[in-house]
Amino acid sequence: xxxxxxxxxxxxxxxxxxxxxxxxxxxxxxxxxxxxxxxxxxxxxxxxxxxxxxxxxxxxxxxxxxxxxxxxxxxxxxxxxxxxxxxxxxxxxxxxxxxxxxxxxxxxxxxxxxxxxxxxxxxxxxxxxxxxxxxxxxxxxxxxxxxxxxxxxxxxxxxxxxxxxxxxxxxxxxxxxxxxxxxxxxxxxxxxxxxxxxxxxxxxxxxxxxxxxxxxxxxxxxxxxxxxxxxxxxxxxxxxxxxxxxxxxxxxxxxxxxxxxxxxxxxxxxxxxxxxxxxxxxxxxxxxxxxxxxxxxxxxxxxxxxxxxxxxxxxxxxxxxxxxxxxxxxxxxxxxxxxxxxxxxxxxxxxxxxxxxxxxxxxxxxxxxxxxxxxxxxxxxxxxxxxxxxxxxxxxxxxxxxxx
Amino acid sequence: xxxxxxxxxxxxxxxxxxxxxxxxxxxxxxxxxxxxxxxxxxxxxxxxxxxxxxxxxxxxxxxxxxxxxxxxxxxxxxxxxxxxxxxxxxxxxxxxxxxxxxxxxxxxxxxxxxxxxxxxxxxxxxxxxxxxxxxxxxxxxxxxxxxxxxxxxxxxxxxxxxxxxxxxxxxxxxxxxxxxxxxxxxxxxxxxxxxxxxxxxxxxxxxxxxxxxxxxxxxxxxxxxxxxxxxxxxxxxxxxxxxxxxxxxxxxxxxxxxxxxxxxxxxxxxxxxxxxxxxxxxxxxxxxxxxxxxxxxxxxxxxxxxxxxxxxxxxxxxxxxxxxxxxxxxxxxxxxxxxxxxxxxxxxxxxxxxxxxxxxxxxxxxxxxxxxxxxxxxxxxxxxxxxxxxxxx
Numbered sequence: 027x028x029x030x031x032x033x034x035x036x037x038x039x040x041x042x043x044x045x046x047x048x049x050x051x052x053x054x055x056x057x058x059x060x061x062x063x064x065x066x067x068x069x070x071x072x073x074x075x076x077x078x079x080x081x082x083x084x085x086x087x088x089x090x091x092x093x094x095x096x097x098x099x100x101x102x103x104x105x106x107x108x109x110x111x112x113x114x115x116x117x118x119x120x121x122x123x124x125x126x127x128x129x130x131x132x133x134x135x136x137x138x139x140x141x142x143x144x145x146x147x148x149x150x151x152x153x154x155x156x157x158x159x160x161x162x163x164x165x166x167x168x169x170x171x172x173x174x175x176x177x178x179x180x181x182x183x184x185x186x187x188x189x190x191x192x193x194x195x196x197x198x199x200x201x202x203x204x205x206x207x208x209x210x211x212x213x214x215x216x217x218x219x220x221x222x223x224x225x226x227x228x229x230x231x232x233x234x235x236x237x238x239x240x241x242x243x244x245x246x247x248x249x250x251x252x253x254x255x256x257x258x259x260x261x262x263x264x265x266x267x268x269x270x271x272x273x274x275x276x277x278x279x280x281x282x283x284x285x286x287x288x289x290x291x292x293x294x295x296x297x298x299x300x301x302x303x304x305x306x307x308x309x310x311x312x313x314x315x316x317x318x319x320x321x322x323x324x325x326x327x328x329x330x331x332x333x334x335x336x337x338x339x340x341x342x343x344x345x346x347x348x349x350x351x352x353x354x355x356x357x358x359x360x361x362x363x364x365x366x367x368x369x370x371x372x373x374x375x376x377x378x379x380x381x382x383x384x385x386x387x388x389x390x391x392x393x394x395x396x397x398x399x400x401x402x403x404x405x406x407x408x409x410x411x412x413x414x415x416x417x418x419x420x421x422x423x424x425x426x427x428x429x430x
Numbered sequence: 431x432x433x434x435x436x437x438x439x440x441x442x443x444x445x446x447x448x449x450x451x452x453x454x455x456x457x458x459x460x461x462x463x464x465x466x467x468x469x470x471x472x473x474x475x476x477x478x479x480x481x482x483x484x485x486x487x488x489x490x491x492x493x494x495x496x497x498x499x500x501x502x503x504x505x506x507x508x509x510x511x512x513x514x515x516x517x518x519x520x521x522x523x524x525x526x527x528x529x530x531x532x533x534x535x536x537x538x539x540x541x542x543x544x545x546x547x548x549x550x551x552x553x554x555x556x557x558x559x560x561x562x563x564x565x566x567x568x569x570x571x572x573x574x575x576x577x578x579x580x581x582x583x584x585x586x587x588x589x590x591x592x593x594x595x596x597x598x599x600x601x602x603x604x605x606x607x608x609x610x611x612x613x614x615x616x617x618x619x620x621x622x623x624x625x626x627x628x629x630x631x632x633x634x635x636x637x638x639x640x641x642x643x644x645x646x647x648x649x650x651x652x653x654x655x656x657x658x659x660x661x662x663x664x665x666x667x668x669x670x671x672x673x674x675x676x677x678x679x680x681x682x683x684x685x686x687x688x689x690x691x692x693x694x695x696x697x698x699x700x701x702x703x704x705x706x707x708x709x710x711x712x713x714x715x716x717x718x719x720x721x722x723x724x725x726x727x728x729x730x731x732x733x734x735x736x737x738x739x740x741x742x743x744x745x746x747x748x749x750x751x752x753x754x755x756x757x758x759x760x761x762x763x764x765x766x767x768x769x770x771x772x773x774x775x776x777x778x779x780x781x782x783x784x785x786x787x788x789x790x791x792x793x794x795x796x797x798x799x800x801x802x803x804x805x806x807x808x809x810x811x812x813x814x815x816x817x818x819x820x821x822x823x
Contacts, residue, residue, distance in 0.1 A: 027439065027499055028432050029730050035431075089431060279808055299798075306748070306797030309804045313745040314720050317727035324433035338716050404705070410715055411708035415688050418703045 029320055031089075039093050045070055046101040054104060057183055064106040064138040072098075073106050074116065074136045076265065081120055081128065082136045088265060088326035095269035102276070102376055110179060111135035111142035115188045122246050122254050127207065131186070143184035145208065145232060146255070147177040153405050155190075156200045156252055157424070160234060162191035164241075169193075169206065171214070171237040177399070181217050181230025184210050189239075190251050199424060203251035207243040214238065224391045225365070265326070267319030270343055274312045274350070276376060277389070281305070281354055284372050288358070295357060304353045311346055318342065334413040341406040344396035351393040354386055362386045433726070435503070443503045449480065450511035456775040462514045463631040467592055469515035478547025483521055487529065491541035497733035498667060502674035502725055509678025512778040514632035516550045516589035522671045523588070523664055524551030527597045527611055530663035531652035540595065540613065551595040554584035554638055555661065562665060562791050564658045567609045569640060571600035576647050578602075580612065580640040586789075590616065590636035591625050598640070602655050609657040612649045619643065630781035665790050666740065669747040670732060672786040673725045676754035679783035680721060683761035684714040686776055690765055701764075710760050717753035724749045741803045748796035754783040 031039070049070070051063050067073045075091045077083020084090075098105060106112055116135045119127055134140045151158040160173025171191060178187070187208045194202035210217070214237030219227035246254050282305065285296040295301045322339060355362040361372050365387045374386050397403040411417045435443065453473045462470055477483060486501045487493025494500075501522070508517060525544045528536055543549035559566040569582025580600055590596065593616050602610040614621070620643040623636040652660045688711050691702030701707045728746035731739040758780040762769040769776045791799070 027435060027726065027730050029727065029736075030734065031431065278804075282805065282808065302801055303794060303797055306799075306801035309741075309800045310745045310748045310797055313741065313800070314724045314749050317723040317742075317745075318720055320431060320727065321433040321723050324431050327431055328434075335719070338719050341712075342716055342720060404709070407709040407712040408705070410712035411702070415708075415711055415715060417688065417691055417708050417711060418700050420703050420705065420708070421699075 029324075035089055035093060038090055039097065042072070042094055042097045043100070045072075046097055046103060050101075051103050057107075060104075060107040061138040061141075063104070064108060067106055068136050068138075074112055077116065077136075078120065081116075081132050088323060091265045092268045092323055095266050096272050099269040099272040099276070106138065107180075107183075108135055108138045108141050110144050111140075115142050115144060118188070118254065118257070119245070121257070122205075124242070126242065127245070131207070140185040141180055141183050143178050143180045143187045143210070143230075145175045145178060145187040145189040148174060149176050152177075153402055154424070155255075156203065158190055158192060158203065160189075160191045161195070162189075162193050162204060162206065162239075164193070165238075167241045168238050169241065169244075171206075171208065171234040171239065173234050175232040175234075176220065176229075178217075178230045178232050179228060181232055182219050182227070184217075186210060187232070188245075190255055193248055193251075197249065200252045201249050203255075204248050205245040205251035205254045206239055207245065208237065208239050212237055222391075223394065224388055226388070267322050267339070268316075271312060271316045271319055273376075274315065274347075277350075277354075277374070278305075278308055278312060280375060281308075281357065285357055287371050288361070290359075301357055304356060308350055308353055311350070315343060315346060334409055337401070337406040337409045337414075340400065341403055341410070345403060347393045347396050351386075351390040355390055358386060362390065433723075435499075439499060439503060442500055443507065445480070446482070446504050446507040447510070449476070450507055450513055454508075454511040454513045456512075456778060459512050459514055459632060459778055468589070468631070468634040469592065473513075474515060474550075475547055477517070478545075481545075483517070483525075483547050484541075484545025486521065487525055487541050487545045488537075491537050492545035493541065498670060498729040499726065499733055501667070502670060502729040505671050505674035506678040506681075506725070509675035509680075509779075509782055510682045512632045512679065512682075512782045516552065516592055518668075518671060518675070519552040519588040519593065520544060520550050522668050523553035524593075524595065524597050526664040526667050527553060527660045528613070528651055530660040531611070533651065536613070536651050549594050550589065550592055551597065552587055552589050552593040553664065554587045554590070554596050554598045556585045556587075557583065558585065560585070562795060564607050564609050564661075567599050567601050569598070569600045571602050571610060571612060573602075574644070577645050578612065578647070578649070580614070580643040580645065582640055584638045584640070586626070586635045587623070587638045588633065588635050590623050590638050591634060596621075596638070597651065599657055599661055602657075605655070607658045608655050609661070610654050611651045611657040611660050612645055613651050614640075614643060614645055614649060618645070628785070630785040632778065632782055633785045666732065666743050668790040669743045669796065670725065670728045672790050673721070673728065673746040673750040676750045676783045676786050677718070677721045677725050679779040680714075680750075680754040680757040681718050682779045683758045683776065683783075684711070684718050686779075687711055687714060687761040687764040707764055710764055714757045714760055717757050721750040721753040721757075741800055741807075744791070744796040744800040744803065747791055748793040748800060751787050751793040751796075755787065758783045 049066065052059065054060050054063055064073060071084055072094045074083040075086040075094060079085045112135065116132055119132055131140065135142060146155060148158050148160060160171065160175065162169040162171050187210050189206040189208045190203055191206060192202050193204040214235050216233040218231045220229045220231050221227050222229065285301065286294060288295045318339065361368060365385055368385065374384055376384050412419050453476065462468060481494050482504055484493030485496050485504060489495040525541060528540050540549065544551060557566055557568055569580060569584060571578040571580045580598060596614045596616050598612045598614050599609050600612055601608055620641045621638065622641065623638040625634060625636045628635060691707050691711055692700055694701050702711065724746040728742035731742040761776060762780060765776055768774050
């Protein structure tokens with residue numbers, strides 16, 4: 027056991043920290059500004075860090091990736107706009123794409139020339155994603171797509187989507203799905219921003235009416251879509267372990283500062299033993315998140331891929347965020363619910379991952395998403411129970427007609 | 431960055447696990463539970479031959495000179511096996527206090543005998559105020575001639591009934607500290623004790639009354655009136671050590687629950703197939719994994735003298751206390767009626783973890799301390815005056 031940062035990691039960290047000190051992002055309200063910021067990050071070597079060099083990446087170690095993410099969180103600057111392409115879709119193409127596909131798309135992901143979205147969930151297919159109904163029907167040298175997707179991040183600005191669609195309705199449900207690249211700029215694709223409980227629209231609904239894609243846009247083999255999508259899901263977890271801790275710490279410090287100025291019955295809430303217990307719990311839980319993050323990083327550094335353990339991580343941090351946002355609300359009382367017009371001395375003073383100003387209220391509402399997206403807490407517990415603890419799988423109605 | 435045990439550490443864990451799975455079977459634990467002395471001499475001697483009592487004692491005093499990580503590994507395994515005996519009291523508490531004094535003559539006098547299993551020792555700290563600060567120490571040591579006379583009552587002294595030596599924290603002056611640690615042979619005249627009957631019968635405690643116990647000046651360990659420095663060091667190690675014990679017991683409860691959920695059939699299927707049970711088991715794993723990360727991070731931070739070592743010790747004790755409560759409690763629920771019987775072994779580990787929850791600062795205590803440490807850190811960083819008094823260290 028050695029949990030010190032290596033000297034080269036320390037040197038790298040100070041280089042990164044200095045870069046962000048010297049390159050504060052300007053205003054990032056327009057899409058072009060956000061793309062330019064990613065380009066700037068790319069030129070500095072902070073985008074696609076884990077990607078192989080031949081595809082424009084840095085082949086950086088997991089620790090270096092984690093350090094960059096952590097320093098970005100520390101500087102409170104937004105990440106690269108093309109987040110799904112960088113974390114998930116690009117690596118999938120690199121592993122499973124044809125030479126042609128890689129040549130055509132991968133580099134432009136890094137430079138934000140094309141923005142990508144992920145076309146997975148459907149209104150009737152959430153946790154049970156493999157029941158998806160959007161159809162792809164072969165028509166000569168093209169496929170014709172009909173159906174609907176939902177919960178599509180970056181949908182309104184995406185140039186391409188990575189699509190899961192059913193190509194064989196007769197096959198068992200996991201086997202009849204294929205994986206495609208879809209051009210979002212075409213008449214058969216309609217994008218409607220989805221307004222969430224936050225009042226903002228981080229997601230969209232996508233409707234396909236005879237949308238088309240050329241035959242060469244299939245990824246892998248026909249019917250292999252589910253298998254490939256399963257491997258991509260793994261990329262969605264891992265490298266941001268330190269950044270998450272840093273964001274929590276920053277919010278916690280701000281909450282402590284605000285608590286100092288806030289009083290009830292003329293006593294500072296920071297003197298209230300009940301509040302102190304709540305804050306103390308937050309300190310402890312974020313510390314444990316940090317230690318557990320080190321454990322994951324250590325595994326990544328040894329070249330091991332955290333498998334189902336990442337379900338433990340996801341379950342902990344998403345549930346933790348929900349608990350902590352509840353505590354923030356407890357401590358701030360009615361102030362916590364103010365979306366506009368909160369006195370500066372009580373405000374959050376930080377930004378969302380996408381670079382917009384954030385509020386305690388927005389964070390509270392947003393925390394409800396974390397235990398649903400990327401596999402709900404219940405799904406994570408099934409994965410932990412069945413794949414880690416090897417508990418027997420529950421009988422499911424869909425398995426009767428499925429070989430899976 | 432490497433969170434894995436080194437090869438030597440993994441070997442120590444395997445050896446210890448193998449030893450306790452042989453020596454401290456549930457059957458053996460139960461027979462010791464019915465024994466008034468509460469431990470097995472033969473096991474104790476074998477442990478000494480393995481070097482367990484001297485694990486963290488310097489090589490110069492007959493020990494192995496290993497760190498808190500190794501100490502945690504052994505305690506983790508003892509918790510897992512519910513090993514009954516005066517190990518924690520002798521090594522973590524008593525030897526820890528003597529070593530913290532840094533006094534060569536006292537270390538030479540006591541530590542080799544402890545390392546070789548010849549001396550069993552304990553720490554008499556808690557009193558009626560149940561405080562983990564010097565203000566709780568009311569037992570008086572009055573100067574008389576060359577020596578001191580100790581009068582007062584100590585509560586919850588672990589394994590006092592078999593200890594050869596007691597390290598007694600006594601009040602010798604007023605002021606912020608004003609305590610002194612004395613090494614007192616437990617057969618000293620004027621010393622009497624009454625053993626408690628605890629729900630965890632793998633741990634024994636006693637109320638020890640000092641009715642004018644005379645000791646010489648050579649009994650003083652560490653500095654006069656400044657004894658809390660030693661106790662603080664002991665409490666930091668004890669918090670991490672207790673976390674390791676609770677972790678081991680919780681892991682055992684989880685494993686038993688998962689095994690049971692695979693085997694126990696109701697409604698024509700293993701109960702582990704039901705999500706209600708499966709999810710309970712998954713939550714146990716989450717708590718055990720986090721408890722592992724917290725315990726061993728804290729142990730590493732102690733050995734590395736990391737600036738966050740105190741915070742990590744508090745985080746570990748608070749987190750693992752809650753986690754083991756949840757895991758061990760949930761394990762009884764998963765087992766249902768059988769888990770509530772005396773005959774089934776689950777309660778050995780359930781009670782073992784519970785024993786350590788209130789000791790060396792409960793979760794509330796350590797949450798408050800973690801907050802204080804975080805506040806102190808924030809204020810130092812912002813160049814504000816230190817507004818937080820009375821931090822441990």
